[in-house]
Each structure stands twice: as C-alpha cells, then as structure tokens.
Amino acid sequence: MSEQTLKPEQFAKLKKSEHAGELVVRESISAWKDAWIRLKENKLAMLSLVVLLVITLLAITAQYMTPYDYKTNDLANTNLPPNSEHWFGTDSLGRDMFQRTWMGAGISLQVGLYAALVDLALGVIIGGIMGYYGGRVDEVLNRFCEVMYSIPSMLLVILLIVVMEPSMFTIVLALSITGWINMAWIVRGQVMQLKNQEYVLAARTIGASTSRIMFKHLIPNAMGPIIVTLTMTVPSAIFAEAFLSFLGLGVQSPAASLGTLINDALKAMTVYPWRMLFPAVLISLTMLCFNIFGDGLRDALDPKMKK
Amino acid sequence: MSKPLIEVNHLSKFFNLGNNQILKAVNDLNFSIAQGETVGVVGESGCGKSTAGRTMMRLYEPTNGEVLFNGKNIYQMKGAELKQLRRDMQMIFQDPYASLNPRMTVMDIIGEALDVHKLAGSRKERKKKVEQLLELVNLNSAYASRYPHEFSGGQRQRIGIARALAVDPKFIIADEPISALDVSIQAQVVNLLQELQRDMGLTYLFIAHDLSMVKHISDRVAVMYLGKIVELARSEDLYNDPRHPYTRALMSAIPIPDPEVEEKRERIVLGGDLPSPIHLPSGCPFHTRCPMATEKCKVDVPKFLEVKDKHFASCHYA
C-alpha cells in the first residue's frame, strides 16, 4: 500500500509553461535506427557484412571480368593451375574455375536466400496462427510440427530429390519441407509472449482486426528474433546444399554450386589441390560471416540478451 | 440517480489452469454505473481488478454473467454493433511502458484508432486530428513523429489517453492509470482525466490499489477482495463510515495528515497473505485474515446487503 496521501490542493491545474519542463529534447530515433547504431559499433559483425556484400557483388559481376564462361569446355587446357589467363585455373574439362567458382557462389547464395524466404513465409504464418489462437489450434499444429521435426530431414530431402529432378527449385523445396518448423516455433513463442502486452490489448479495445494486430503489432515486435533466425537459416541451407552435392543430388552440370565444385575437386584433390581451394575457402568464409553477422545482429536488436 | 450506462450482473471470470485447477479471478460481480459517474475500484494486487476491467471491456469472454451497455448485453454484440461498442468503451492501461507499441510513432499509435473506424478521410485530416488529440491531453503536437521511448511515463500515459479519446468514447475503464507514475505526475494525470470527464461527459471506472487516490475522484467506490465486491458506497460514506473490516484495514493504511489524530488512532494490520483464488476460503472469504472473525464466519457466506442508504457490505457484523 502506498504511504503517500494526496491532498486536494495538490490537484491544481498546471499552467502551459510548466509543461515545458517535461519535454524531451532529443533527435527522434526508431528502434531500428538504434539497433543499426549498435551494430555499427560491432567491428567484427560489420567486417562480416562487408565480406558478404563483396562476395555477393563478385557473384554477380565476375562473369563480366574475364573473357571466359562457366560452361565452355577446353580439352586442350584441362586442370591448369591458377595463371594470368585462368585466375583460379581450370577443371578437368578445361572450364574456367574463376567463372565456375563465382557462379557457384551465386547459386549457393540463392539456395540460402530462397530457403530463408520460404521459411519466413511459412514460419511466420503458421507460427503466428499457433501463437495467437493458442488452445486446440495450437495443439494440433504443434503436434504436426513435432512429427515433421522428428523425421530425419535429410532422408526426406533425399527422397524428394530422387523422386523429382535435382534442380535449385527441388533443393529449395526439399530444404523448406522441414526448415520452416524452427521459424514457426520462434514466431509462436514470440507471439504468445507479445499478445498479452498491453499495446496489443489496446489495439483490441480499438477494434483492430486480427490481421492488423498480427502484421502491425505482433510481427514487427518479433522482427528481431525472426531476422536472427533468418541469418542462421542461410548458412545452414548453403551447407545442406553442399552436402547434397556430395551425394550427387546438387545442381546438375554444367551449372555449379560451391558444393558441387568441391565434390568435383575431391576426386583429384591430391593432384590438383587448387581446384578445391577456392570453392572451399569461399564456402567457409560465407558461412563464417553469416554466423558472425547473425550473432552481431542479435546483440544489436536485443541488447538485453547480450551477455 | 439517472439510468445506468453500465450494468454488471453476476459477472464471473474463471481461468482454467489445467489439472482441474480453476482460478476464480472475478466471482459474481454486481454493480452499475450511471451516466457521467465515476466508480472507483480498490483492492490489493491480485484481487481481480484488472480481470474485471478486461472482462467488462470484452477483452476476455466471461465465464458467467452479463454486462449491459445502455441496456444491451455486450457479449451478444456482433458486427456493426460490436464495432460501435469498440468506440463507445475504451481502456487506459496501467503500464505506460507496455501500453504503446514501441515500433510505432505517436502519429500511428493514435492514428490507428482513426484508421480502424475510418474517422479520417485523408492523410491530412488524420494528421490534423492526431495533433488536436495531442493538444487535448496537453502534449506538444510537434512530437507526433516520435517513438514512445522518447517520452516520460506521464507523457506516455497521456498518449494512451489520447488514443482512447480518438474514437469518441462514452465510457472509459482506467486500470491503475497512475500507479506506475511519479507522485508529482500522478496529480497531473488525474487532473487531466477529471477535466476530460467534465468537458466530454465521460463515465469512468477507475481502478486503483490505493484508496486515498480513488476516494478523491470517485463518486462511489467498490472495494474488492478475492474476486468479489465486499463493500460499495458513496466515497464520503465509505471514508467516514467503513462497514467491512477489510475496508477498515485498507483505510488504516492511509496516513492521516494530522499528527495528533494519527498518533491516537488504531492501526489494523492484516495478518497473513491473500489466500489463493484457486482455493477460496469457506464461508466469508475474508475470515482467514479478519480481526473480527467468528465461528459463524467460517461457515456462512455473508450476503451483500444494504447496511445504510446506498451503502452495501458483505459482512455478518457490518
């Protein structure tokens, strides 16, 4: 119980001038800008971001940088080491490895990106429904997720790719079959927590529709964990695609991903190690940078979580 | 008294906690609120005040009972009628830090109410209306483009009030609107609420855990204990002649400004903790802590009776 008694004379009306003391004078910043400022202070995360941007840029522009392309065979010049003509050397069919490596990086990044986008769409919708409605709906959907999650996902992926043609579409589809579950659980947890916040209740007292509450109030406030989960999905999809390439289920020649390039190089690794070097370094660097950047992003978006 | 704007009849809200545990947060509430009246609700934290307010707002579906707004049961409203109810009844929340979406600007927080009910024809009109609302609650309209975290608690609470006023409500439930604020700011916000009531003919349900503030602004006060109203009376009657031992205990916690009186008076200190609303005590729910409890109190549930003119209490010895 409060020890304070309020007397009627304390309830005098404030003059306009007295309100001035309460004004906060500061430049207006949103929570996003705030996070960006914190992210910029994290040098390692920013370095990772720059590396990722450079890799992406090269994946797009490398094809214009040398006169070769990724698919023309040149049987007179097979397995060349790096030289001034073929910067990363050539493969067993004499194809330019510089072009193939960057095209592979592009494909790998696309696999990661598309898998993340499908996860985002499915995870947000299904997780949002579970979290918001709760009760029976949540129970049924959650059980379904648990069952899906308990099936070894690689088995499912391999089955699907064997049945369908291996292509980027099939790979993304296969990875997304179980990939969205994690996102759905993250969104579900967030929505469950947020839906009882007073600002959500306030939106309901105003008569806001469920979809308005979902997309204006719940999802924007769950964006931190969602983005962090996405930055973790990208490298794991890239890695999963590389793994499938090892099984011969990756994108099919003459197209290439970093995974198929490494797989090809593996056959002659001891004789022509440089064929392995560039794709392997690139895939490691990409995954490392995504992980560091994701960590930095989490800290920046949610400073309370920082240890 | 004029005809009631709000009538609450046998309203109950139980939470099913699973494992056959039922938490009776609100248990058979009965009272009414006249047009233009302010009814205060007091009681310890956890006695069901917020649940009562939220159920009356139809944020929760009731377990039992009804709430009539202008004679119509709000829980049976649908479609256009429900939409209109969402304009007629509004709520001001306790926590000024949790009640504003941190990702929205003040313009959008207040503007949302206008959008949902299509109360502004154009962006320009929307902006103008939001600015007017901000000025109505004594905030500088130039700050509409800012985010909630840039404001103080008192300012945020005024933004929440402006949001509630945007839809032109008739009845406002204020759930401990000042308990999270500094004492100096509390008076300003209460003052503002009273001013708005005068100017706009609003009806209030004012929830607080502290009797001293409530009696100042309420016409009548309801004292809640374990989900029930144990005493209901006009503010001065309740203050001058509390009939329920629980009300007396709450009252004795308020310091009296006159040191001589303060010295002499008897303080009633409540023993024990608030019993769990899952396992309610038998008989009078207050008997476990009541200094006047007798054997009868452990068995017989006291009725909620009119002990004086318009003064109700539920105690065998009131």
Ligand SMILES: Nc1ncnc2c1ncn2[C@@H]1O[C@H](COP(=O)(O)OP(=O)(O)O)[C@@H](O)[C@H]1O
């Ligand atoms: N959503 C809920 N689910 C289960 N129990 C709840 C819920 N909301 C409130 N309660 C319980 O109901 C009781 C009354 O809570 P509340 O209405 O918040 O009290 P007050 O506002 O008076 O402090 C408390 O015991 C609280 O734990």
Ligand code: SF4
């Ligand atoms: S009925 Fe008995 S226990 Fe209940 S308040 Fe009155 S005296 Fe106390």
Ligand SMILES: [Mg+2]
């Ligand atoms: Mg409360």
